[in-house]
Amino acid sequence: MTLLTVAGHAGTAESTINAEISVEAVAYDVDRGYGYKLQYYVAAPIDVFWRFKTDFAGDFVLSNDELLEHRLVRTEGNLAITENRYAAAPSLRFLWQTTVVPEQYRLEFKLLNAEDCHHDFHYGTIQLSPAGEHTKVTQIAFFNFTGASLWVKYPWYGGMKSLLTKVARWERNSAMRLKRDYAIAMNK
Numbered sequence: 001m002t003l004l005t006v007a008g009h010a011g012t013a014e015s016t017i018n019a020e021i022s023v024e025a026v027a028y029d030v031d032r033g034y035g036y037k038l039q040y041y042v043a044a045p046i047d048v049f050w051r052f053k054t055d056f057a058g059d060f061v062l063s064n065d066e067l068l069e070h071r072l073v074r075t076e077g078n079l080a081i082t083e084n085r086y087a088a089a090p091s092l093r094f095l096w097q098t099t100v101v102p103e104q105y106r107l108e109f110k111l112l113n114a115e116d117c118h119h120d121f122h123y124g125t126i127q128l129s130p131a132g133e134h135t136k137v138t139q140i141a142f143f144n145f146t147g148a149s150l151w152v153k154y155p156w157y158g159g160m161k162s163l164l165t166k167v168a169r170w171e172r173n174s175a176m177r178l179k180r181d182y183a184i185a186m187n188k
Contacts, residue, residue: 021168023161025152026142033120033144034152036160040168041134044179049135050105050128052175056080056098060178064170066163069093078102081112088158092117105129109141120144137168 026035042049057072069085078100083093094117099108110123124141152160 021165023164025160026140028149032142034148035124035140035142036152036164038137038139038141038164038168040137040172041131042137042172042175043134044175045133046105046128046130046135048179049137049175050102052178053107053126053128054080054100054102056082060174063174064167066167066170088163089117111143118145137171 021040022038024037026032026037028034044052056075059070061067061070066087067084068087068090069083071083073081073083073095075081080098080100082096082098084096085093093113095112097110097112101108105128107126108124109126111117111119111121114121120143122141122143122145124139127138127140129136129138151158154160154162156162
Protein backbone atom coordinates (compact mmCIF):
# COMPACT_ATOMS: atom_id res chain seq x y z
CA MET A 1 0.00 0.00 0.00
CA THR A 2 1.10 3.54 -0.71
CA LEU A 3 0.15 5.99 2.02
CA LEU A 4 -1.13 9.43 1.12
CA THR A 5 -2.33 11.34 4.18
CA VAL A 6 -4.12 14.65 4.43
CA ALA A 7 -4.12 16.07 7.95
CA GLY A 8 -5.09 19.38 9.47
CA HIS A 9 -2.91 21.18 11.98
CA ALA A 10 -4.70 21.73 15.25
CA GLY A 11 -3.87 22.12 18.88
CA THR A 12 -6.31 19.72 20.57
CA ALA A 13 -7.20 16.05 20.16
CA GLU A 14 -10.80 17.06 19.38
CA SER A 15 -9.83 19.43 16.59
CA THR A 16 -7.30 16.91 15.23
CA ILE A 17 -9.96 14.19 15.01
CA ASN A 18 -12.24 16.64 13.19
CA ALA A 19 -9.56 17.71 10.69
CA GLU A 20 -7.84 14.45 9.76
CA ILE A 21 -8.69 12.72 6.51
CA SER A 22 -6.46 9.85 5.44
CA VAL A 23 -6.30 8.44 1.91
CA GLU A 24 -4.19 5.36 1.20
CA ALA A 25 -3.78 4.22 -2.39
CA VAL A 26 -3.77 0.44 -2.64
CA ALA A 27 -1.18 -0.86 -5.08
CA TYR A 28 -2.44 -2.25 -8.39
CA ASP A 29 -3.39 -5.92 -8.45
CA VAL A 30 -4.46 -7.78 -11.61
CA ASP A 31 -7.58 -9.22 -9.93
CA ARG A 32 -8.52 -6.23 -7.75
CA GLY A 33 -7.38 -3.38 -9.99
CA TYR A 34 -6.69 -0.11 -8.18
CA GLY A 35 -8.00 0.75 -4.78
CA TYR A 36 -8.02 3.11 -1.86
CA LYS A 37 -8.65 3.21 1.85
CA LEU A 38 -10.27 6.42 3.06
CA GLN A 39 -10.58 7.17 6.79
CA TYR A 40 -12.00 10.14 8.63
CA TYR A 41 -14.09 11.06 11.67
CA VAL A 42 -17.50 12.71 11.86
CA ALA A 43 -18.62 14.61 14.98
CA ALA A 44 -21.83 12.62 15.42
CA PRO A 45 -22.70 9.50 17.42
CA ILE A 46 -22.69 6.32 15.32
CA ASP A 47 -26.47 5.76 15.46
CA VAL A 48 -27.14 9.27 14.19
CA PHE A 49 -24.50 9.08 11.46
CA TRP A 50 -25.77 5.64 10.43
CA ARG A 51 -29.18 7.23 9.71
CA PHE A 52 -27.39 9.83 7.56
CA LYS A 53 -25.42 7.18 5.61
CA THR A 54 -28.49 5.02 4.98
CA ASP A 55 -30.80 7.86 3.88
CA PHE A 56 -30.68 6.78 0.25
CA ALA A 57 -33.73 8.87 -0.71
CA GLY A 58 -32.41 12.09 0.85
CA ASP A 59 -31.99 14.89 -1.66
CA PHE A 60 -29.42 16.59 0.59
CA VAL A 61 -26.79 14.68 -1.43
CA LEU A 62 -27.36 17.12 -4.28
CA SER A 63 -25.62 19.81 -2.22
CA ASN A 64 -22.39 17.99 -3.16
CA ASP A 65 -21.14 19.77 -6.29
CA GLU A 66 -19.54 16.52 -7.51
CA LEU A 67 -23.06 15.08 -7.94
CA LEU A 68 -25.43 16.30 -10.66
CA GLU A 69 -28.32 13.87 -10.09
CA HIS A 70 -29.26 11.28 -7.50
CA ARG A 71 -32.32 9.08 -7.14
CA LEU A 72 -33.34 6.03 -5.19
CA VAL A 73 -34.41 3.48 -7.80
CA ARG A 74 -35.73 0.87 -5.35
CA THR A 75 -35.14 -0.99 -2.12
CA GLU A 76 -35.43 -4.75 -1.65
CA GLY A 77 -34.90 -6.03 1.87
CA ASN A 78 -31.42 -4.86 2.88
CA LEU A 79 -30.51 -3.69 -0.67
CA ALA A 80 -30.79 -0.16 -2.04
CA ILE A 81 -30.33 0.62 -5.73
CA THR A 82 -29.44 4.24 -6.51
CA GLU A 83 -28.62 6.06 -9.72
CA ASN A 84 -26.14 8.95 -9.87
CA ARG A 85 -24.75 11.33 -12.46
CA TYR A 86 -21.40 12.89 -11.58
CA ALA A 87 -19.84 16.18 -12.66
CA ALA A 88 -16.70 14.33 -13.79
CA ALA A 89 -18.72 12.15 -16.21
CA PRO A 90 -22.00 14.00 -16.81
CA SER A 91 -23.20 11.83 -19.70
CA LEU A 92 -23.01 8.59 -17.68
CA ARG A 93 -25.55 7.20 -15.21
CA PHE A 94 -23.98 5.10 -12.45
CA LEU A 95 -26.28 2.43 -11.00
CA TRP A 96 -25.10 1.42 -7.50
CA GLN A 97 -26.26 -1.49 -5.38
CA THR A 98 -25.69 -1.01 -1.66
CA THR A 99 -26.17 -3.85 0.81
CA VAL A 100 -26.97 -2.55 4.29
CA VAL A 101 -25.66 -4.60 7.23
CA PRO A 102 -27.10 -2.65 10.21
CA GLU A 103 -25.86 -4.95 12.99
CA GLN A 104 -22.28 -4.23 11.83
CA TYR A 105 -22.78 -0.58 10.72
CA ARG A 106 -21.47 -1.70 7.35
CA LEU A 107 -22.37 -0.85 3.75
CA GLU A 108 -21.21 -2.98 0.81
CA PHE A 109 -21.48 -1.33 -2.59
CA LYS A 110 -20.93 -2.29 -6.20
CA LEU A 111 -21.43 -0.64 -9.55
CA LEU A 112 -24.10 -2.64 -11.37
CA ASN A 113 -23.64 -1.12 -14.83
CA ALA A 114 -19.85 -0.99 -14.84
CA GLU A 115 -19.53 -1.58 -18.58
CA ASP A 116 -21.96 1.28 -19.37
CA CYS A 117 -19.79 3.56 -17.20
CA HIS A 118 -16.53 2.49 -18.88
CA HIS A 119 -15.41 0.55 -15.78
CA ASP A 120 -14.24 -3.03 -15.62
CA PHE A 121 -15.61 -3.10 -12.04
CA HIS A 122 -16.05 -0.90 -8.97
CA TYR A 123 -16.96 -2.24 -5.53
CA GLY A 124 -16.17 -1.70 -1.86
CA THR A 125 -17.27 -1.29 1.72
CA ILE A 126 -17.98 1.50 4.16
CA GLN A 127 -17.48 0.56 7.81
CA LEU A 128 -18.60 2.85 10.65
CA SER A 129 -17.08 2.48 14.12
CA PRO A 130 -17.96 4.34 17.33
CA ALA A 131 -15.33 6.77 18.60
CA GLY A 132 -16.95 8.38 21.63
CA GLU A 133 -19.25 11.14 20.39
CA HIS A 134 -17.65 10.75 16.95
CA THR A 135 -17.96 8.12 14.25
CA LYS A 136 -14.94 6.73 12.45
CA VAL A 137 -15.57 6.09 8.75
CA THR A 138 -13.43 3.59 6.85
CA GLN A 139 -14.16 3.20 3.16
CA ILE A 140 -12.25 0.70 1.05
CA ALA A 141 -12.90 0.40 -2.67
CA PHE A 142 -11.48 -1.41 -5.69
CA PHE A 143 -11.98 -0.34 -9.30
CA ASN A 144 -10.54 -0.41 -12.76
CA PHE A 145 -11.28 1.87 -15.69
CA THR A 146 -9.35 3.48 -18.52
CA GLY A 147 -7.27 6.24 -16.96
CA ALA A 148 -7.45 4.81 -13.43
CA SER A 149 -3.66 4.61 -13.14
CA LEU A 150 -3.41 8.35 -13.84
CA TRP A 151 -6.36 9.29 -11.58
CA VAL A 152 -4.85 7.38 -8.64
CA LYS A 153 -1.47 9.12 -8.98
CA TYR A 154 -2.61 12.63 -10.05
CA PRO A 155 -1.64 14.83 -7.08
CA TRP A 156 -3.75 17.92 -7.86
CA TYR A 157 -7.40 18.91 -8.14
CA GLY A 158 -9.42 16.14 -9.76
CA GLY A 159 -7.10 13.32 -8.73
CA MET A 160 -8.12 10.54 -6.34
CA LYS A 161 -6.67 12.12 -3.19
CA SER A 162 -8.17 15.52 -3.96
CA LEU A 163 -11.62 14.17 -4.85
CA LEU A 164 -11.92 11.76 -1.91
CA THR A 165 -10.77 14.44 0.54
CA LYS A 166 -13.28 16.92 -0.87
CA VAL A 167 -16.14 14.40 -0.67
CA ALA A 168 -15.20 13.41 2.91
CA ARG A 169 -15.24 17.10 3.95
CA TRP A 170 -18.61 17.59 2.27
CA GLU A 171 -20.02 14.53 4.01
CA ARG A 172 -18.70 15.63 7.39
CA ASN A 173 -20.17 19.13 6.99
CA SER A 174 -23.51 17.79 5.72
CA ALA A 175 -23.78 15.33 8.59
CA MET A 176 -23.07 18.12 11.08
CA ARG A 177 -25.78 20.25 9.48
CA LEU A 178 -28.33 17.39 9.51
CA LYS A 179 -27.43 15.45 12.66
CA ARG A 180 -30.04 17.22 14.80
CA ASP A 181 -32.79 16.22 12.33
CA TYR A 182 -31.65 12.57 12.39
CA ALA A 183 -31.38 12.55 16.20
CA ILE A 184 -34.93 13.92 16.50
CA ALA A 185 -36.25 11.36 14.00
CA MET A 186 -34.63 8.55 16.03
CA ASN A 187 -36.46 9.66 19.17
CA LYS A 188 -39.95 9.72 17.61
